[in-house]
Amino acid sequence: MIKSCDVLIAGTGIAGVYTALNLNKNLNVIMVTKEGLKDCNSYLAQGGISTLLNEDDIESYIEDTLKAGNNKNDKKAVEVLVKESRDNIKRLVNYGVNFDREKDGSLSYTREGGHSKFRIAHIKDETGKYIMESLYKELEKRSNIEVIQHCKLIDIIKKNNKCLGGICRYNAQDIQIHSKATIIATGGLGGLFISTTNYPCISGDGIAIALKNDIEIKDINYLQLHPTVLYEKNETGKRLLLSESMRGEGGIIRNQRGEEFVDSLKPRDVVSKAELEQIASTPDKPYVYLDMTKLDKDFLMKRFPFIYNECLKRGYRMEKDMLPVAPAHHYAMGGIKVGTHGETNVIDLYALGEAGCTGVHGSNRLASNSLLEGVVFGYRCARKLNDELYCEVKEYPSRDKLNEFLKERLNNNYVKLLNC
Ligand SMILES: Cc1cc2nc3c(=O)[nH]c(=O)nc-3n(C[C@H](O)[C@H](O)[C@H](O)COP(=O)(O)OP(=O)(O)OC[C@H]3O[C@@H](n4cnc5c(N)ncnc54)[C@H](O)[C@@H]3O)c2cc1C
Structure with missing residues (x-):
């Protein structure tokens, strides 16, 4: 065909x-x-x-x-x-x-x-x-x-x-x-x-x-890993992203000891690298945490309704539970x-x-x-x-089409039509 x-x-x-x-x-x-x-x-x-x-x-x-x-x-x-x-x-x-x-x-x-x-x-x-x-x-x-x-x-x-x-x-x-x-x-x-x-x-x-x-x-x-992808044991393929704006609104990344080991608002490559270094030392727990617990539940539900519900479906209440995260491929x-x-x-x-x-x-x-x-x-x-x-354009358009066409071109400040 x-x-x-x-x-x-x-x-x-x-x-x-x-x-x-x-x-x-x-x-x-x-x-x-x-x-x-x-x-x-x-x-x-x-x-x-x-x-x-x-x-x-x-x-x-x-x-x-x-x-x-x-x-x-x-x-x-x-x-x-x-x-x-x-x-x-x-x-x-x-x-x-x-x-x-x-x-x-x-x-x-x-x-x-x-x-x-x-x-x-x-x-x-x-x-x-x-x-x-x-x-x-x-x-x-x-x-x-x-x-x-x-x-x-x-x-x-x-x-x-x-x-x-x-x-x-x-x-x-x-x-x-x-x-x-x-x-x-x-x-x-x-x-x-x-x-x-x-x-x-x-x-x-x-x-x-x-x-x-x-x-x-x-x-x-140059491939980008996103630092806050929800860790789910045994899951493969498409994973749940926890938006970077969660950190923009006050979320903090912590290690297994609850320590803040990296500035959470650094670019993705910096944060992912710091996480991988942490994860290398805890092979039985290959993740760190995104901590949203300082934020109010109503704010979280209003600002992040999709992610809040997705986390809830998986048993995490964002205002109470630290969210396990690890880097995953995100962007080319x-x-x-x-x-x-x-x-x-x-x-x-x-x-x-x-x-x-x-x-x-x-x-x-x-x-x-x-x-x-x-x-x-x-x-x-x-x-x-x-x-x-x-x-x-090969076919000559009808008068109506031509009018519509002219209007659009002139709105867009194109004058080429006049020269054709
Ligand atoms: C979970 C997630 C969250 C993101 N959040 C943000 C964000 O908040 N802000 C931001 O700026 N970026 C974000 N990104 C990145 C951004 O969404 C993508 O980089 C961007 O949307 C890419 O747009 P695109 O049109 O190039 O490709 P896509 O939106 O990926 O579309 C590609 C299209 O090509 C089609 N296609 C593939 N192969 C073929 C083929 N062989 N023949 C015909 N069609 C084909 C696909 O079916 C699809 O329709 C996010 C990415 C993901 C995965």
Whole structure:
């Protein structure tokens, strides 16, 4: 079977969906996703999405990101991430994302490890779920976007260093999807690990396809362990993450003797390393504790309703019991090497979100910079494609369509139409 479209996107996490929504409505988009629409790490995100507070925060936010990344970050990408964060948060709000707010209506911010300020917008402790629900609702309204679920990208079609589309497996059949641009937004590779916070289906497929096609990969050796993943004896696969914002709100990490052995708000690599050193000396108890007992039960239930209930199901009452935690695989800093519009070294092939690597995270991602990465670079990629593919519209649209189209372009301050 052969299908064709303007833009093929593999993956329905935040990077894929947000990019699709920001493509012009006159472009035909096909999205394929390996399992169900919502089976993505984006849906699991708890803590929040980081954002620049105001112009005075630029230097400090950049510094926090570089410090967490051990200065191995691409500085240009970091600047883009920080400076374009607020506009993309506004776009999310326009898509209906209802971030938690203070009484005066301003965004309510939390803090996580490595951040010198409270600058993380959130929705309780299920930020990803609420963001994605709003984006999926928006997706349903777009008649130019076709979503094919349970359809797995297995290769790209490449000729003379140009990508001509993808090959997907659907119902045990291979479909060729021809496209003018192809976006790999298939996420990271946590599903390959025995102990991870990731969905099993997030298994590095995009990166494997890149390797097969000699596409450049970057920083693939930088893998992040999250320091507070609930320890459950004999459990394997996807584990329960205890959001870093729990430490931001006052949680403390303690060893088996109840001692605070590390600053709980240091970046993830520092805290995980300190925990592993402790765990090495207590092999019969391969975990440390996250102590939330100083916090009030009502606050905990209100601020962390999802995690509170998940812990309760497992017999822990957060306000009374210390929570056993150990590091587990969480995030891949590396991926398909891309520029700041998601462009790879193959013409018309892009990689976004966790599958791509702009180098923005260095060797250790700063908390809550990942959802942000998906939207900032996704928006840039969409804008680039809108500019490049726009003049290639073959069919002359009806008067109504043309009006709608013009309105949108002019709202976006595009004047290219006038030149076409
Ligand atoms: C438990 C948890 C909590 C987190 N909390 C936060 C947080 O609070 N803040 C933050 O910034 N980050 C957080 N992260 C990280 C963040 O959620 C992810 O890095 C980010 O959502 C990745 O988005 P993505 O769109 O690149 O990939 P994903 O959201 O993982 O989506 C990948 C998509 O690709 C599809 N796919 C995979 N292979 C194929 C294939 N071969 N063909 C077709 N489709 C395919 C998948 O089914 C999925 O739809 C968290 C991660 C986890 C696991």
